[in-house]
Amino acid sequence: MNASPRISIPDKGLAYVGAARIEGPLVVVERVRDAGYDEMVEITDPSGRPRLGRVLDISETRAIVQILEGTSGLSHETLRARFLGESFRLPVSRHMLGRTFDGLGRPLDGNPPPLSSDLRDVNGLPINPHAREYPREFIQTGLSAIDGMNSLVRGQKLPIFSGNGLPHDRVCAQIIRQARLLEGGEEFSIVFAAMGVKHDVAEFFIRNCEESGALSRVAAFLSLADAPSVERLLTPRLALTLAEHLAFDCGQHVLVLLTDMTNYCESLREVGTIRGEIPGRKGYPGYLYSDLASLYERAGRIEGSPGSITQMAILTMPSDDISHPVPDLTGYITEGQIVLDRDLFQRGIYPPIAGLPSLSRLMKDGIGKGYTREDHPALASQLFACYARVKRIRALADVIGEEALGPLDRQVLKFGETFEHRFLAQGETENRPIATTLDLGWEILSTLPREELHRVSAELLSQHYQTGK
């Protein structure tokens, strides 16, 4: 982990000895000259070990430097700060696929750093909204709950809202294994950023890629639970910087996995608190929305470029609370969300993808005639409507007892069971083609009386409704 930082440019910049204040991950260096906002800083401790930092606030008299690798062992007198004359940049190259790096982009696999003279500012630049291409190519994940009701398209940002102990990693791994376009096309390159997750989680993903023969298409940036928490603030930026290079310079289709965004946000909160910023909801900084947007918006397609960035961020909702700032602000930025549900999970349903709160906003443009199948939009809408009804009747049954329900209500409840056990649930290696998913949807809808299906036209009903179910 402590190979000398590949990113720093040796023998560059001015060095200062001593710090006025060290507090948490922040170091205040005084009488700094000619340093810039967001400039990279290399701090050396008495043992000579270099650590990277960046300038958060700078005036004529002092610079506040955020140390990305922790401040433990640093002392006022002996600390040496070298300002490197540029903001944080990552060398990018397609040869980084198949490699593993730490949270700051240094090789973890024992191989030398990739050769590249192409250095990119890890903050990236916003895509000109006029240059974007609207994403609309359907990706088949082989999971009915996603393909049928919350379809993913190439270039979408669709996070997974999960909870502690829920199988988000397995669901995500299954998506990575199975995701492909309907008409084939080239496979995804995968950029994986792990932030504050345990070693075995990272291990699980990498093994999963290995088993499916995808390892040579994966670049991993790992800032694991034992790494300094501030480091995590950079890790997703490195991953996205590489992804942008692969997608928009090399023309690849890139799937970026960010896990776990809740840890990322906690690091942000930590730094904000130490700086004495006015906290927003639950102590998170007021700029959390803008900060998250600076990551999530780095997905999509660009007109005239063959590549794309599809983004799946995993986050764990503290106490399963979807209104917690992290999922809430994420939902406000991303193009939908896949929500995992503890109740389904406890009832043994895998993948436990919640029927109602999940949403894919780009679905409407990637499905239907010419994309998946003509009946897809109406079928999905009807399944949502019926399942919403199931939920209402379940609440009623909890009060008055199932026996007291009318016959139609009981039929709807039964539909709910079938829907959960046959449509939502599937095996971890079961890869359902979209046609199978849609047919299954109709089969299950056909357990309800035809006249209850308001969202589908008479024409579609006559084509797909199966009498006698």
Added chain:
Amino acid sequence: MNPPPGRKASVTRINGPVVTATGLAGARMYEVVHVGELGLVGEIVRLNGDQATIQVYENTTMLKPGAPVRCTGAPLSVWLGPGLIGNIYDGIQRPLPAIKALHGSWLGRGEKIDPLDPASRWTFEPVVTAGETVSPGQTLGLVTETPLVRHKIMVPPDIPAAAVRRIAGKGLHGLTETVAILDTATGPREITLVQKWPVRVPRPIRERRPVSQPLLTGQRIIDTFFPIGKGGCAAIPGGFGTGKTITQHQLAKWSDADIIVFIGCGERGNEMTEVLREFPKILDPRSGRPLMERTILIANTSNMPVAAREASIYTGIALAEYYRDMGLDVAVFADSTSRWAEALRELAARLEEMPAEEGFPATLPTRLAQFYERGGAVTTLAGEPGSISIVGAVSPPGGDFSEPVTQHTQRFIRCFWALDTELANARHYPSIHWIRSYSDYVGAISGWWKKQNPDWTELRTEALTLLQREDRLQQIVKLIGADALPDAQQLILFIAELLKDGFLAQNAFDEKDQFCSPARQAALLQVISQVYRKSRSLIEAGVALGRIRELPALRRLIHVKTIYGNEEIAQITALSQQIQAELDGLVAERGAP
């Protein structure tokens, strides 16, 4: 245009988008400055001696203390002239297509491209003659900006009465060419096709007028239940994914406004792309012309600099005022005002201002009020009617409406479309909640509706009352189930279902139903009302609700909205008659000895 003589202004501190500088003794509040070697665009937001605090509209990475600061002598201003329509700008009116043409797909820094192409040429037709006396706001000549927009070149509002010394003849003129010279009390003024206006200053009007016309949106729950008037202000709050953006897109597409200004303020890049790709292809149902010919887009997406997000709202409204001054009806959509309020909060925090509620600056309510006050129905300086309607999306944290932005916004708007997460989860769209929403414009515009349909008020009240009764009944249903209710009450549940599925739900992506003409809205509501009235008397006469529910024609009622379009009202009436006949059949059955 130069820094105060003999002084050199330079940066002393950089804290994200907030920069402090010294040597700015002569500078003015809200003056635009250029910061650093790249000339990043910023605005002075605080002055203290020769120290100034500058809010920078661009990323300040690698900006250093000591970097130069140059004053421009002018406040943040927009260019007003032909060429605005169909364009897409960032928050400080930099044209995104021109930036792309010059620099490619990514937004760099220090970009300084004119909002309108100075080399563009337009056909100008004078409407005044030399020697005539003109007053502020008066039209000097016309330019056909798009087939939909006759753009008026007006006497700028800051010029008092003047005499026309010279006016150009009909013909092609460059944007910055002088087309008129006016003799004013303070000397001659040259008028070009383009004028500038400081965005934070409302453009003057002669007087405000009461709202009296509906802004027809083609959305049933809005037009019929919670209408907005031309010149009205509405808020559409809702948690994520409840339909704020889609509803605003729907309104931008189908409203009967002359000009649409859509401000994407801190939201997604793809949503702007969607508008850009779609609007040129969609034809306005009234004029038959592409919607882009009446639309201006402001895109300061969530990942673009936060200070420019703060400015984007003002840029948008200033453009809207300019077209209003031509005597047009303008509709402004701001998605989302919460992101704008958050930009205020973020900047205030960096300025180390004392926070009020939830970290927002104490000026939040004032700022919201100032924004919504720039909407309204007016008589322009030229004496014509014009209006700006404002629809602001609000994104409350956790979908909880008790937070400051929603609460304060409610004080300054008169129309509230409350989006509901539960409805959205059930995919009932638009998920505007019929109990929690309101409109204060109903009285003002009912005159218009009554001319379309004399029964409008009655139909509307009946339907809303039914939905309210259903809402109360649902409390009981939750405890005992619907089957335990008497038929008369179950009828209310049944009719409410019809109203929700057959009338209120309106899919934005359904070819036939995305736009619903007022006549079709009235027809659909009328059918449901007839079913209700007739069924009620049938049930009183002892007919079982089950018999009514089974009627074949009734089953088709829910789909009518997607089967018969705006031109097929006759078929809706025919179905209505068929339902009547079937219901009458039940009476006959019952009545037979």
